[in-house]
Amino acid sequence: MRRVxxxxxxxxxxxxxxxxxxxxxxxxxxxxIVLWHGYVDVEGKALAAAAKRFNAxxxxxxxxxxxxxNADYALQKxxxxxxxxxxxxxxxxxxxxxxxxxxxxxAVDVAPLIKSDPSINWNDFWPAxxxxxxxxxxxxxxxxxxxxxxxxxxxxxxxxxGIPHPTADWTWDDLRAAAKKLTDPGAxxxxxxxxxxxxxxxxxxxxALLWQAGGDILxxxxxxxxxxxxxxxxxxxxxxxxxxxxxxxxxDNGNGNYANLFNSGKIGMLFTGPWDLxxxxxxxxxxxxxxxDVNHNTISGPDQWVMLDNGDDRRNAAxxxxxxxxxxDEAMRWSIATGDLPIRASQTQTPDYPKYTAKYPxxxxxxxxxxNAVKAxxxxxxxxxxxxxxxxxxxxxxxxxxxxxxxxxxxAQQVDQILAQGS
Amino acid sequence: xxxxxxxxxxxxxMLVTSIETLAESRHFPPTIVPSGIxxxxxxxxxxxxxxxxxxxxxxxxxxxxxxxxxxxxxxxGYAFARLRFFGRDVIFIVLLATxxxxxxxxxxxxxxxxxxxGLVNSLGALIAPNLVTPxxxxxxxxxxxxxxxxxxxxxxxxxxxxLGVLFRVVLPLSMPALATLGIVTFLWTWNxxxxxxxxxxxxxxxxVQLGLASFQGAHQTRWTLLMxxxxxxxxxxxxxxxxxQRWFVQSIAATGVKG
Amino acid sequence: MTRRLxxxxxxxxxxxxxxxxxxxxxxxxxxxxxxxxxxxxxNDLLTAPTWVGAANYRExxxxxxxxxxxxxxxxxxxxxxxISVGGALGVALLLYRPIRLSxxxxxxxxxxxxxxxxxxxxxxxxxxxxxxxxxxFLLGKVGLGPYGFFQDPDQALYAxxxxxxxxxxxxxxxxxxxxxxxxxxxxxxAAELDNAGRWGTFRHVILPLLSxxxxxxxxxxxxxxxxxxxxIYVTTRGGPLHATTVLVYYLYNQAFELFHAGYAAxxxxxxxxxxxxxxxxxxWIGNRRVHYTS
Numbered sequence: 001m002r003r004v005x006x007x008x009x010x011x012x013x014x015x016x017x018x019x020x021x022x023x024x025x026x027x028x029x030x031x032x033i034v035l036w037h038g039y040v041d042v043e044g045k046a047l048a049a050a051a052k053r054f055n056a057x058x059x060x061x062x063x064x065x066x067x068x069x070n071a072d073y074a075l076q077k078x079x080x081x082x083x084x085x086x087x088x089x090x091x092x093x094x095x096x097x098x099x100x101x102x103x104x105x106x107a108v109d110v111a112p113l114i115k116s117d118p119s120i121n122w123n124d125f126w127p128a129x130x131x132x133x134x135x136x137x138x139x140x141x142x143x144x145x146x147x148x149x150x151x152x153x154x155x156x157x158x159x160x161x162g163i164p165h166p167t168a169d170w171t172w173d174d175l176r177a178a179a180k181k182l183t184d185p186g187a188x189x190x191x192x193x194x195x196x197x198x199x200x201x202x203x204x205x206x207x208a209l210l211w212q213a214g215g216d217i218l219x220x221x222x223x224x225x226x227x228x229x230x231x232x233x234x235x236x237x238x239x240x241x242x243x244x245x246x247x248x249x250x251x252d253n254g255n256g257n258y259a260n261l262f263n264s265g266k267i268g269m270l271f272t273g274p275w276d277l278x279x280x281x282x283x284x285x286x287x288x289x290x291x292x293d294v295n296h297n298t299i300s301g302p303d304q305w306v307m308l309d310n311g312d313d314r315r316n317a318a319x320x321x322x323x324x325x326x327x328x329d330e331a332m333r334w335s336i337a338t339g340d341l342p343i344r345a346s347q348t349q350t351p352d353y354p355k356y357t358a359k360y361p362x363x364x365x366x367x368x369x370x371x372n373a374v375k376a377x378x379x380x381x382x383x384x385x386x387x388x389x390x391x392x393x394x395x396x397x398x399x400x401x402x403x404x405x406x407x408x409x410x411x412a413q414q415v416d417q418i419l420a421q422g423s
Numbered sequence: 424x425x426x427x428x429x430x431x432x433x434x435x436x437m438l439v440t441s442i443e444t445l446a447e448s449r450h451f452p453p454t455i456v457p458s459g460i461x462x463x464x465x466x467x468x469x470x471x472x473x474x475x476x477x478x479x480x481x482x483x484x485x486x487x488x489x490x491x492x493x494x495x496x497x498x499x500g501y502a503f504a505r506l507r508f509f510g511r512d513v514i515f516i517v518l519l520a521t522x523x524x525x526x527x528x529x530x531x532x533x534x535x536x537x538x539x540x541g542l543v544n545s546l547g548a549l550i551a552p553n554l555v556t557p558x559x560x561x562x563x564x565x566x567x568x569x570x571x572x573x574x575x576x577x578x579x580x581x582x583x584x585x586l587g588v589l590f591r592v593v594l595p596l597s598m599p600a601l602a603t604l605g606i607v608t609f610l611w612t613w614n615x616x617x618x619x620x621x622x623x624x625x626x627x628x629x630x631v632q633l634g635l636a637s638f639q640g641a642h643q644t645r646w647t648l649l650m651x652x653x654x655x656x657x658x659x660x661x662x663x664x665x666x667x668q669r670w671f672v673q674s675i676a677a678t679g680v681k682g
Numbered sequence: 683m684t685r686r687l688x689x690x691x692x693x694x695x696x697x698x699x700x701x702x703x704x705x706x707x708x709x710x711x712x713x714x715x716x717x718x719x720x721x722x723x724x725n726d727l728l729t730a731p732t733w734v735g736a737a738n739y740r741e742x743x744x745x746x747x748x749x750x751x752x753x754x755x756x757x758x759x760x761x762x763x764x765i766s767v768g769g770a771l772g773v774a775l776l777l778y779r780p781i782r783l784s785x786x787x788x789x790x791x792x793x794x795x796x797x798x799x800x801x802x803x804x805x806x807x808x809x810x811x812x813x814x815x816x817x818x819f820l821l822g823k824v825g826l827g828p829y830g831f832f833q834d835p836d837q838a839l840y841a842x843x844x845x846x847x848x849x850x851x852x853x854x855x856x857x858x859x860x861x862x863x864x865x866x867x868x869x870x871x872a873a874e875l876d877n878a879g880r881w882g883t884f885r886h887v888i889l890p891l892l893s894x895x896x897x898x899x900x901x902x903x904x905x906x907x908x909x910x911x912x913x914i915y916v917t918t919r920g921g922p923l924h925a926t927t928v929l930v931y932y933l934y935n936q937a938f939e940l941f942h943a944g945y946a947a948x949x950x951x952x953x954x955x956x957x958x959x960x961x962x963x964x965x966w967i968g969n970r971r972v973h974y975t976s
Contacts, residue, residue: 073620084535103728197921257811257814502698511695516962521711536712569861569891614796661789
């Protein structure tokens with residue numbers, strides 16, 4: 001009896017929520033759109049300023065920006081909002097969620113918009129960004145942020161140890177040798193740091209090494225794992241040797257201590273991106289492209305603005321805003337204010353570009369390094385599962401609990417299963 | 424007691440972090456003795472967002488939840504403790520059972536319900552689900568049952584209604600338990616993060632915890648401001664606790680347990 | 683006369699619990715029903731769900747990570763509950779005496795409970811860092827360690843036990859303090875006259891009179907321990923190598939990182955069943971052994 005009553009109320013709630021819907025909000029000709037983001041500090045202010053400028057220059061549209069707290073929680077909040085029927089028009093989401101967001105009918109497919117409106121100059125965006133938002137035939141977002149991994153090192157520690165600074169020709173052997181020399185157990189100093197919590201942070205650094213050795217994550221048809229190839233084992237062995245034999249690697253457990261340690265002069269080298277630079281006020285750091293093997297490939301981790309469908313008017317307004325916000329001039333302004341890398345290749349040609357490289361010493365290396373971001377991680381809904389399998393394997397190797405080949409093979413088996421099942 | 428030192432370590436660390444410079448906070452191992460006292464972290468933290476509003480909101484929600492719990496849990500707790508009625512034990516288990524499903528699973532349907540009631544993005548969304556908790560009912564039920572029943576029976580014989588017995592006899596004897604419930608409800612509602620995150624999307628209705636979260640960016644955390652904010656957020660709770668101790672200590676001198 | 687009393691007692695009982703039942707019914711029971719329905723679907727919360735009957739449950743049976751997470755959750759609970767409740771009893775008895783600075787000590791014990799989980803996580807991450815943390819430093823002085831703590835798959839779960847006991851002890855203490863208020867002075871005096879001694883007084887007077895509070899704390903701590911999540915989220919994130927992947931963490935991962943909300947709901951239902959069994963068992967034993975009125 002109770003069960004029936006329960007189901008009835010439940011059904012009513014579900015139906016009612018469906019009718020909630022998203023109201024159209026054009027009042028007196030003006031279209032109001034909402035943008036959710038997780039920016040704070042300098043970036044938050046820059047975004048607020050940009051919104052203000054846009055509203056002033058576009059009297060028919062009003063964009064309201066709302067901070068959803070921490071980007072880590074964004075997905076939960078967005079999913080709940082979508083289920084509840086009231087969601088924003090634009091939302092900043094991590095690239096790793098793109099493939100899943102593409103599945104909801106509420107996410108706007110930007111591909112037709114690009115086709116009909118070439119003024120967005122789509123191919124001007126870096127290849128890695130475009131890859132990250134392309135899910136099959138759909139394009140599920142507009143690039144918001146691009147970055148890549150490079151080698152950031154402490155010049156003073158290098159000089160103290162008498163090692164020449166890293167060059168663009170550095171190999172894995174150079175990296176290992178330098179890390180060994182820079183490690184001093186007595187002073188609790190490490191040559192290198194690696195995020196070893198088994199999360200995507202662990203995996204994506206490995207991916208760069210894998211690609212440098214000529215390997216791939218999946219086979220070209222996307223049906224099998226390929227990371228347990230010789231190239232993969234070579235990469236994993238490097239990690240194993242450095243961590244368990246040389247003991248030259250500080251294993252960060254995912255809480256970002258490596259940044260503070262580097263800033264305190266306890267770590268010699270990092271594989272990291274431009275977002276970390278402002279955490280190193282006390283270090284005279286140098287930036288170089290990653291040491292390589294067969295090549296010097298790096299990996300890029302783009303995030304995007306995803307558009308959600310609240311009706312034609314609002315969608316068009318949101319598109320207008322994004323076009324404006326990601327235009328070369330506005331994007332350059334953003335980069336200068338925040339230090340974020342230029343999202344368009346053409347930005348390096350704008351007259352303000354030298355201002356940017358002057359303000360952020362060494363940033364040009366990162367920008368040029370974007371050309372080394374040739375390959376991308378698969379943009380498929382099951383990627384997170386694949387990442388977890390790989391992450392566990394790499395973590396096991398780093399902790400000395402498994403051999404590289406065995407760990408990767410086991411992960412590959414799991415991944416094959418995941419791919420076979422679909423989602 | 425060294426135990427106290429262990430317990431207070433975090434507070435000490437929070438205080439130290441809140442008065443150091445941002446650069447100093449980016450050290451590991453952490454700076455224990457900062458170079459100077461940078462009180463400006465406090466006004467900086469509080470200015471970065473309308474914290475005055477956040478505090479007011481948090482206060483409203485918390486006080487409403489405390490009041491609701493004290494009233495409704497007393498009623499229900501008393502019924503479960505003293506009254507015999509059809510289905511009593513089953514209902515008790517059912518209410519208790521609602522604590523057994525993790526919030527991560529129930530938060531989405533709860534959001535849908537709140538939306539259906541038209542409460543989304545209002546303080547009502549934060550208050551309504553917290554007006555009564557099985558925790559409070561269970562706590563008071565246990566406590567009420569330890570009271571000597573003769574007083575209540577005497578009152579009944581004197582013609583007092585059951586409600587009257589509750590309010591005039593039982594509750595005055597239950598101050599420690601009520602104080603405990605009040606403190607704990609205050610604590611949980613004040614510190615609640617995940618639910619307000621989902622239910623509230625505009626700054627006007629945000630709570631203190633949501634405000635603090637803004638100090639944690641995607642890639643970086645402004646530790647100094649975050650800790651300053653945390654210290655200020657902690658203060659009301661400690662105040663409430665110290666104030667409520669009055670009801671804890673009333674009998675200590677009286678019973679004078681020796682040893 | 684008796685019949686009238688009984689009749690009105692039923693009505694009174696229902697009236698008293700009505701507000702609570704309604705509120706908890708709406709905000710507690712309905713969401714749980716929804717979760718139950720969810721467990722019979724393949725649902726990623728983004729697209730239309732599909733009904734799959736008991737498929738999720740069948741998959742759970744064959745899932746080694748799930749089985750291990752049950753084991754870990756129970757180990758955690760069996761450690762956390764006795765240590766925190768027993769420890770709290772000891773501390774409460776100590777704090778109950780009219781010693782100097784008792785008010786200060788009581789507040790000090792409460793501080794960890796009031797501290798946000800984020801701050802607690804940061805502190806313990808630092809304290810237990812294998813290279814730079816104070817814990818290994820101090821242990822090194824007495825010739826022990828160094829230990830991996832959060833980074834060692836064999837130690838991580840125990841480190842979490844330590845961290846959560848630290849964070850929750852104060853809570854149990856204030857419950858016990860409140861309960862200690864209710865002990866009538868004459869009983870204690872009588873025990874003293876009988877030359878019961880401290881241990882005797884404790885065992886035969888205080889402990890039985892505290893049993894309602896003890897039952898409450900055991901049931902409550904168990905329910906909470908089985909759902910531990912926040913502390914793991916801010917430190918080990920279920921690792922290393924799944925060492926701290928407890929049920930709720932596994933559920934969260936499935937729902938919000940892998941988009942398997944239906945599967946996560948099934949995990950939640952199993953957790954619910956386990957918790958229910960524990961609680962009913964404890965309440966049943968409690969009903970027979972707990973001492974209520976004097």
